[in-house]
Amino acid sequence: MASIAVTKPAAVDSQELLTRVQTDRSCRQTVLIYYTSAVFWLLLGSVLAILASLKMHIPGFLAEWEWLTFGRVRPAHLTSMIYGWAVMAAIGTLLWLQARMGRVRLPLPLLLPVSGIVWNVGVAYGMIAILIGYSTSTEWLEFPVPVLGFFGFCLVLVIYASLVMMMRRKVHHTYVSQWYIYGGVLWFPFLYVSALILTQAPHVNGTVRAIANWWFAHNVLGLWLTPIGLASAYYFIPKVTGRPVHSYHLSLLGFWTLALFYNWAGTHHLVGGPIPAWVITVGIVGSMMMFIPVTTVAINHHMTMLGQFGHLKTSPTLRFVVFGAMSYTLVSFHGSLAALRSFSEVAHFTHHTIAHSHLGVYCFFTMMMFGAMYYIFPRILRREWSSAPLIKVHFWTTAIGSIIYVVGLGWAGLVQGWMMNNPDIAFMDVVKYTIPWLESRSVAGTLMSIGHVVFAILVWRMLRGDGAEQQGPTLFTTARSLRAQRERKARARERAKGVA
Amino acid sequence: MLVVYVVIWSSAVLLGLSAVWGLVWAIRTGQFHGLREGAESIFDDGEPVGTPTDFFPGAARSAASASGTKAGAMEEKWRR
Numbered sequence: 137m138a139s140i141a142v143t144k145p146a147a148v149d150s151q152e153l154l155t156r157v158q159t160d161r162s163c164r165q166t167v168l169i170y171y172t173s174a175v176f177w178l179l180l181g182s183v184l185a186i187l188a189s190l191k192m193h194i195p196g197f198l199a200e201w202e203w204l205t206f207g208r209v210r211p212a213h214l215t216s217m218i219y220g221w222a223v224m225a226a227i228g229t230l231l232w233l234q235a236r237m238g239r240v241r242l243p244l245p246l247l248l249p250v251s252g253i254v255w256n257v258g259v260a261y262g263m264i265a266i267l268i269g270y271s272t273s274t275e276w277l278e279f280p281v282p283v284l285g286f287f288g289f290c291l292v293l294v295i296y297a298s299l300v301m302m303m304r305r306k307v308h309h310t311y312v313s314q315w316y317i318y319g320g321v322l323w324f325p326f327l328y329v330s331a332l333i334l335t336q337a338p339h340v341n342g343t344v345r346a347i348a349n350w351w352f353a354h355n356v357l358g359l360w361l362t363p364i365g366l367a368s369a370y371y372f373i374p375k376v377t378g379r380p381v382h383s384y385h386l387s388l389l390g391f392w393t394l395a396l397f398y399n400w401a402g403t404h405h406l407v408g409g410p411i412p413a414w415v416i417t418v419g420i421v422g423s424m425m426m427f428i429p430v431t432t433v434a435i436n437h438h439m440t441m442l443g444q445f446g447h448l449k450t451s452p453t454l455r456f457v458v459f460g461a462m463s464y465t466l467v468s469f470h471g472s473l474a475a476l477r478s479f480s481e482v483a484h485f486t487h488h489t490i491a492h493s494h495l496g497v498y499c500f501f502t503m504m505m506f507g508a509m510y511y512i513f514p515r516i517l518r519r520e521w522s523s524a525p526l527i528k529v530h531f532w533t534t535a536i537g538s539i540i541y542v543v544g545l546g547w548a549g550l551v552q553g554w555m556m557n558n559p560d561i562a563f564m565d566v567v568k569y570t571i572p573w574l575e576s577r578s579v580a581g582t583l584m585s586i587g588h589v590v591f592a593i594l595v596w597r598m599l600r601g602d603g604a605e606q607q608g609p610t611l612f613t614t615a616r617s618l619r620a621q622r623e624r625k626a627r628a629r630e631r632a633k634g635v636a
Numbered sequence: 637m638l639v640v641y642v643v644i645w646s647s648a649v650l651l652g653l654s655a656v657w658g659l660v661w662a663i664r665t666g667q668f669h670g671l672r673e674g675a676e677s678i679f680d681d682g683e684p685v686g687t688p689t690d691f692f693p694g695a696a697r698s699a700a701s702a703s704g705t706k707a708g709a710m711e712e713k714w715r716r
């Protein structure tokens with residue numbers, strides 16, 4: 137505590153300020169490890185993404201090494217982005233959010249940072265296994281089974297920490313973001329373990345395995361990434377604008393309906409597949425029911441922002457978070473419609489699906505996590521970001537890049553589907569039609585990756601301590617803390633002079 | 637095969653029970669009462685309703701003073 141100057145200005149209840157500073161401080165090591173590792177996997181995942189993308193229109197590119205063939209680079213991209221980037225960013229965010237909302241310190245100050253390292257070892261082990269040819273070849277679960285041991289260890293600690301924070305919390309009311317986090321934290325380990333058993337056990341094979349596989353893959357998005365993304369939106373939009381959620385009871389209704397319906401939706405991935413029709417129908421009905429939670433979230437985010445759009449100019453967090461929230465509405469409505477048989481007849485098994493998945497994991501989740509990181513890094517390190525222009529470059533490259541990606545492939549996928557449904561069109565003509573659009577994805581991916589590199593530079597400079605220390609009401613600079621800082625600097629100068 | 641059945645059914649039952657337990661707990665402890673205060677539970681006296689809390693680096697001080705909020709007023713006072 138000694139290093140952080142906290143004063144007692146008349147207007148502010150110092151105890152609350154103190155608690156906030158202490159909870160933020162207690163998250164420092166853990167969140168830093170999860171966040172910086174996430175950024176590392178994001179960079180690696182981007183390289184693999186560009187490779188995979190290039191190979192779709194230059195098939196011979198780097199094909200002479202088997203570890204760089206499409207069949208390995210693609211799952212390596214997926215797992216690096218999901219288990220490396222998305223999950224690590226999510227864990228860092230949810231731990232900080234829980235400490236913040238419960239006004240408690242993060243427990244397990246030693247074990248949680250260790251869990252971050254263990255998680256990295258797990259991802260690294262899995263990635264190497266995939267690249268040298270030991271993938272399980274079950275999409276989303278390509279990591280070899282022993283990786284479960286690494287992940288299990290960490291998840292047990294995260295669940296434990298969450299429960300402890302829930303018990304110790306100083307705020308009686310359970311805020312809507314906390315509901316989402318508790319849900320996500322308790323659902324994900326259950327999903328992961330049961331899916332692994334159901335897809336890897338020798339008894340389960342054929343179409344049954346496919347059903348378990350897509351039940352899992354869809355639920356990772358809906359019952360893990362979505363809750364953490366929405367928890368962030370429900371915290372950051374009100375917090376940044378200073379305006380409470382527009383309709384709080386709608387937000388709770390949204391949570392409970394998501395909890396009820398999402399789990400049923402997974403089998404819409406198998407529309408047209410050789411499984412019993414009723415299984416698919418259940419998935420379609422579940423997808424339609426999702427209109428309820430999605431509408432509540434859409435109304436709430438939009439109405440909370442109404443009249444507040446001016447803040448988008450001044451807040452980096454809000455830019456990313458609002459971009460993410462709007463994408464959530466889009467991707468969810470689109471997903472519900474895409475589950476219909478008539479729509480799937482055209483769009484299924486085309487690039488349209490890939491556009492949809494990146495609208496979700498990129499435009500919604502990844503952008504949301506960028507927003508969260510822009511808010512959290514300065515508070516756990518008590519430092520400003522070093523450069524406003526770089527933040528803007530990051531925002532515009534990723535925003536424009538992802539829009540090109542999603543709109544381009546979304547459209548091309550539809551045309552591809554119509555062409556494939558027409559028996560008079562030769563298959564090669566369909567392939568040729570898609571090539572310019574695949575090239576546009578490589579351009580988009582390059583733009584997005586430039587954004588990721590810029591972000592990594594910002595994070596690097598943040599860790600090095602380039603940004604101004606504790607400034608602005610963001611960090612609640614007070615007269616005394618500023619004076620203390622000036623004095624510290626003066627002393628340092630004095631010392632430097634003394635040495636010279 | 638037995639193992640698979642046990643896994644599926646026991647986890648389904650456990651998960652279902654935990655959701656019901658969560659809902660009952662929430663109703664019993666009054667989580668659905670006082671929703672207005674609930675929505676404001678993420679604010680406190682230091683960062684009250686009406687105070688924006690995030691700015692581009694460098695822009696912070698001027699934006700806060702301009703917003704006329706408590707934080708802004710504090711900054712203002714300090715500068716004088």
Ligand code: HEM
Pocket residue numbers: 181182185186188189210213214217218221222489490493494497498502577578580581582584585
């Ligand atoms: C640098 C930007 C990115 C580019 C250029 C890119 C490119 C690609 C490519 C080429 C594929 C394979 C598509 C196919 O097989 O037809 C793919 C799949 C995938 N990517 Fe990305 N990606 C990017 C960012 C991300 C991020 C940040 C995430 C996650 C947070 C992600 C998650 C996925 C997933 C889940 C799939 C599998 C999609 C499915 O099977 O439906 N990607 N990506």
